[in-house]
Amino acid sequence: MGGTCSGAKSSQAITPNSVNELNSVAHDSLRKMQGQSGKHSTPSKNRLEDTLGRGTPKLGEEANVRDLQQDLPAGVTRKHETLWLAIEKEDNALATKYLDKLADAGSFEESDLVDSSGQSMLHRASQLGHAEMLMLLLERSGSKPDLPNGQLATPLHLACRHDREGVVRFLIGCGVDVNQQDEHGQTPLLVCCIHGHRALASFLIESSIAGHLPEQLDVDVKDHRGLTSLNCAAIKGDFELTKILVSRGGAGVN
Numbered sequence: 001m002g003g004t005c006s007g008a009k010s011s012q013a014i015t016p017n018s019v020n021e022l023n024s025v026a027h028d029s030l031r032k033m034q035g036q037s038g039k040h041s042t043p044s045k046n047r048l049e050d051t052l053g054r055g056t057p058k059l060g061e062e063a064n065v066r067d068l069q070q071d072l073p074a075g076v077t078r079k080h081e082t083l084w085l086a087i088e089k090e091d092n093a094l095a096t097k098y099l100d101k102l103a104d105a106g107s108f109e110e111s112d113l114v115d116s117s118g119q120s121m122l123h124r125a126s127q128l129g130h131a132e133m134l135m136l137l138l139e140r141s142g143s144k145p146d147l148p149n150g151q152l153a154t155p156l157h158l159a160c161r162h163d164r165e166g167v168v169r170f171l172i173g174c175g176v177d178v179n180q181q182d183e184h185g186q187t188p189l190l191v192c193c194i195h196g197h198r199a200l201a202s203f204l205i206e207s208s209i210a211g212h213l214p215e216q217l218d219v220d221v222k223d224h225r226g227l228t229s230l231n232c233a234a235i236k237g238d239f240e241l242t243k244i245l246v247s248r249g250g251a252g253v254n
Contacts, residue, residue, distance in 0.1 A: 078115035080108075087121055087137075090130045099140045110143040118150020126155035126171070129164035138174075146176040153182040160191040160200055168200055172207055175214050185223035193232040198241045201229070205249040219249040228252075 078084065080102075086095035102108035113121045122143060125134040134155065138145055146154040156176050159167040168188075172178070179187055186194070192201035208217035222228050230251040233241040245251040 076115055076117045079112050084121065084124070087125050087128070087130065087133055090128070090133060092132055092136060095133060095136055099136070103140065108141065110141050110147070113137065113141055113143060113147075114149075120147060120149055120155075122147055122155045123149050123153070123158050126164060126167045127158040127162050129159070129162065129167055131164075131166040131170045134167060135170065145171055145174040146180060148180070148182075151183045152180075154180055154188075156180075156188045157182055157186075157191055160188040160197065161195060163195070163197045163200060165200060165203070168203065172204075172212065177215075178204060178208075178213055179215065179218045179221065181221070181223075185221075185225075187218065187221050187229075189217060189219065189229050190221070190223055190227075190232060193229040193236070193238075193241060193245070196236055196238055196241070198238065198244065201233075201241060202244050202248070205244065209248070217249070219245060219251045 080098070082098050083095060086092075086098065099108065102112075121137055122134060122145070125131075125137060137143070146156065148154055154176065156168065156171045156178065157180075158164075159171060178189070181187055189201060189204050192198075192204065204217055205219070207213050219230075220228050227235075228251065229249075230242060230245045230253065233245055246253065
């Protein structure tokens with residue numbers, strides 16, 4: 001979803017053996033950090049980096065979250081261009097004025113937020129990091145904050161894809177489903193790990209620990225390729241994120 005763990009395409013397939021090796025490295029690294037004995041004398045981080053440097057498969061671009069573009073794709077239609085423009089410019093005054101007119105006419109509902117391709121104003125505002133605009137759209141439309149788009153991604157998926165902390169915090173406060181999977185089977189946490197957004201991943205985990213989510217965060221959910229958040233963090237070579245996922249998130253390593 002949203003990008004690749006490596007930033008580049010690879011023709012190598014990710015096999016069960018390579019994933020298991022990465023999990024083994026992460027597990028051994030955490031045991032060493034916790035002062036437990038291990039058979040390897042190489043420092044934990046160095047071993048992880050060495051494994052990653054020996055041709056470890058990288059994630060391809062075939063399972064990425066689709067970004068919403070400012071220019072309307074050919075053949076796609078949508079209503080309320082003025083409102084879409086206000087979202088792009090983060091012009092809350094223009095959006096409020098336009099929404100007031102629609103309210104007076106009684107002609108604005110959730111379906112008006114979505115274009116013919118299934119993308120919505122909520123997703124675009126989240127992608128751009130416009131939390132106040134997102135709040136305004138939700139209040140006026142009465143829409144669900146975890147409305148899925150045409151690829152089954154929620155606004156939270158897009159906010160995590162683009163590291164929009166303010167939007168993520170707002171959506172968590174709205175009680176959205178943090179375990180919802182998109183068309184690739186990826187959750188917002190998986191998206192954070194794919195793109196290396198360590199602080200956001202940690203925020204989701206800590207929010208779950210504190211009981212601020214409607215249900216416990218599923219750290220070990222797999223996408224349609226069979227990859228977990230820990231797999232993606234390890235493939236990306238993010239040692240600190242693997243520590244967070246295991247020590248704070250309780251990620252499984254087997």
